[in-house]
Amino acid sequence: MTDQPVFIVGSDLQALEPATFETEEEFQELLARHPRVLDFGSLADGRPLRLVLVAREMGVPTSAESGPAYWLDHLFVDADAVPTLVEVKRASDTRIRREVVGQMLDYAANGARYWPGALLQRSFEETCLADGRPLEEAYAELLGDRSPEDFWPLVEERLAAGQMRLLFVADRIPLELRAIVEFLNRQMRQTDVYAVELTQYRGDGDLRVLVPRIHGEVATAAKSPSGRRTAQRTTRDDMDAAIRCRLAPEPRRIATELLKHAAAKGRLEGGTAKYPSMSFHYPVAGRQVPLWTLSLYDNPAKEELAFSFGSITHHLGPGRAAAFAESLPAVPELQQKLEVQRQKGYNGWPSVTLTSLAAEPGAAEVILAAIEQLMDGGGAPNSFG
Known part of the structure; x- marks a missing residue:
């Protein structure tokens, strides 16, 4: 026909x-x-x-x-x-x-x-x-x-x-x-x-x-x-329960501190994946900017903190993204990925496990300080943001 x-x-x-x-x-x-x-x-x-x-x-x-x-x-x-x-x-x-x-x-x-x-x-x-x-x-x-x-x-x-x-x-x-x-x-x-x-x-x-x-x-x-x-979104209760059940003491402490800070200073948004996940938005330069995502994968079991550099660059410009990268903790796993981001223009999702952060004393506090610095950095976003 x-x-x-x-x-x-x-x-x-x-x-x-x-x-x-x-x-x-x-x-x-x-x-x-x-x-x-x-x-x-x-x-x-x-x-x-x-x-x-x-x-x-x-x-x-x-x-x-x-x-x-x-x-x-x-x-x-x-x-x-x-x-x-x-x-x-x-x-x-x-x-x-x-x-x-x-x-x-x-x-x-x-x-x-x-x-x-x-x-x-x-x-x-x-x-x-x-x-x-x-x-x-x-x-x-x-x-x-x-x-x-x-x-x-x-x-x-x-x-x-x-x-x-x-x-x-x-x-x-x-x-x-x-x-x-x-x-x-x-x-x-x-x-x-x-x-x-x-x-x-x-x-x-x-x-x-x-x-x-x-x-x-x-x-x-x-x-x-x-x-x-x-599909059901991950709630704060879901994430808290998963953190308690799945994580060792120090990774659990880090995850809990990050969640508390985001709830107090920003906005939490539950993911709809089959594993528990949440993304975290903070008010920066007059807009809500997604900064990081916490995912607790099931198979293989892994906990991952990923930084949304594509979002940061888009909303705030590459200069602010670079400054944020420089202020993150010197964890080898993370720094290797950040080096790639420096070469690629800060448009990816460099990630680090909570276990790796736990091995670096004070890493969680450095991340929270970096977020505070980004929020208080001042300056208007680039014209394309």
């Missing part, structure tokens, strides 16, 4: 013939300019889904210290803060059958771990700037009267919890890819996986018709009602 023309009836009958996309670049540009062709389904409150482009060729690192190792074709987001990762292939590309699946899972796994909310916000705003679109207009369409400062940390949390969509887009979806998509969609509870077959028909001049066909929706509908947006 896809080889048959479609017809437009007006003053006369015009046939539009099936046409391939001449290049993958043409295909990608079409989706970036017209994401409506990928809008299917609805938001949590029943409103129609509307995807908004965060970035084309979104870099995907494979560690907190490295630059991009891969490049995702498109990253979109919706008003529920659910990210949508898109890979585009023409049917003539043999990678559309199986290789693209491994690529996408690489992007999703590493993006979930190494895309801080501040990086996503900066990418979105740079995309708007490049497209000549005023930020106020773009945010009004995406968020209404909600604040970007609340929205992007939520996107980061969705990613960390695996709450995302993965879209394989092609002009023809082979049966092998369709079977894989439906299998993944049945097995993955937090992540929705779809294949979108976008058939193009061309007529006279610039006239063309795009017909999307979605594969995977049946598997999505069959998922249990415990789906993505009902």
